[in-house]
Amino acid sequence: MNWPFAPLHSVCRPRQWPTIPKSKLTDKGYAVYGANGIIGYYSEYNHETPTLLITCRGATCGSINVCDSKSYVTGNAMALDDLDTSKVTLEFLGHYLKNFDFHGIITGVAQPQITAQSLKRLNVPLPPLAEQKRIAGILDTADALRTKRREALAQLDQLLQSTFLDLFGDPVTNPKGWEKQALNEWLENIDSGWSPKCEQRSVTDKEWGVLKLGAITWCVYDESENKALPAALSPRPKLEVKRGDILFARKNTHELVAAAAYVYDTRPKLMLPDLIFRLRLKADCEVEKLFLWQLLIEPHQRSSIQKLAGGAAGSMPNISKAKLKGVELIKPPLTLQQKFARIVESVERQKARHRAHLAELDTLFASLQHRAFTGQL
Incomplete structure (x- = not known):
């Protein structure tokens, strides 16, 4: 080139x-x-x-x-x-x-x-304008396929949001008059994580690692967002992320703080970082995990929680355990929560298929990008 x-x-x-x-x-x-x-x-x-x-x-x-x-x-x-x-x-x-x-x-x-x-x-790089336009045209076409897949995912997200509102109403204004309780009444504990200085790479098959904040930034669990734990440090098994966990971003930018994700599945030996809480529910709290996850990321509810974030000037806003525990949330009947949870599971299965197809398109697009900017396209 x-x-x-x-x-x-x-x-x-x-x-x-x-x-x-x-x-x-x-x-x-x-x-x-x-x-x-x-x-x-x-x-x-x-x-x-x-x-x-x-x-x-x-x-x-x-x-x-x-x-x-x-x-x-x-x-x-x-x-x-x-x-x-x-x-x-x-x-x-x-x-x-x-x-x-x-x-x-x-x-x-x-x-x-x-x-x-x-x-x-x-x-x-500044190749001739005609070459720039040719390369951009190829990449635009490939990127359009990824955009369509993302739009399908967004439509499924909108379906979940509209279904939530149909069943439960706005969780902040609570027009259906559901009972409200402080989150703390549902919790056995809020687990804090650990952020040692890690390797600047992801884990291999047998290594322990620590999740990065990006693992839940978009309210979907992404196990690939991790860093390998140095061999000289001992892991903390109690912080290992497990299937069924609800994770909550306590610290991030104002737009991204208070993200929450449900762990459908995960590889072993990945630990919580200190920027992410794990919400552990009481066995008898009568709250469906999938309902709680969707409640926390419902736009009005999340915006309300984001307002609790504080911090020094120049630092990322942080939500303390005490403030999070005090958040009052609607508590509809368990049977209605379970009905909604079944809908969530169905929609999430469809989203999983779309994400798999999107991953294939992402791989193709990355290959095209590499070839484009190494003069091979």
Whole structure:
């Protein structure tokens, strides 16, 4: 591959714009983009045309998005403003950055971040524009197949949410008048995890490892998000994640904190990190685990729990055990919870099939990306 490379700063102007307080976001107006996409709407916009965005704070640092025309981009995303389209197309650069490993660009420990200064170390390829368009076209076609599979998954998620609301109503306003109880009344314990300094790789078959926060960031358990425990450290078997566990992200960005996931299955020897709680229910609490999981991730309920997060300036917000235990939740009859749990199981089986197909498409897309940016496509 004989493509020339140039500093990212030579083809655009990376910038972080002022962040809008949540209290000023509205339900209509111009879309507001945070770290991971649209977070609300506002009366003004700061980007006239679609612009590449790099998530620059939190666990998803380095993720790539594109804002719509007439959007407001907040400081949780680095906007690649003033793109020089005589040198590079937005589509080609977007695909290249999605394939780029940002680990050498990300700074910070407690709060990972990408700065305009750190992006000065990033060089990008500049093949002829016709070649850029050809490569982007191939990758766009392959990516469209993945998008359709994700849309199918999103529709199934929406089906679960609408079914939940039909059966139980809004869990925060509680229009059906269900009994409410503090979460603590249902719990035997909230287990805390452990985050030793681990290897910068995933576990092999026989090793112990520790989950990364990404294992539950999207409210679906992902065992592949882990780091291997160093051989010099002894594992803590009591922290091993088991089938049937309910996991809860106590710390993350404001948009991602309070994620919850149900563990349908897992490989052995994976332990909880200290950023994730395990909620252990009492045997006689008359609460279905699948109902509790869906209740915690119901958008209004989760938003209510997210408001409990606090922390020092510059750090990721954290939800304490005491505050989480005090959350009041609806408690419909067990028979209704069980009915809903059966629906959840059916939908989750369909989602599992879609995720398997999506994984195959992801593998294909990764191969195409590799070939594209090594001059083999």
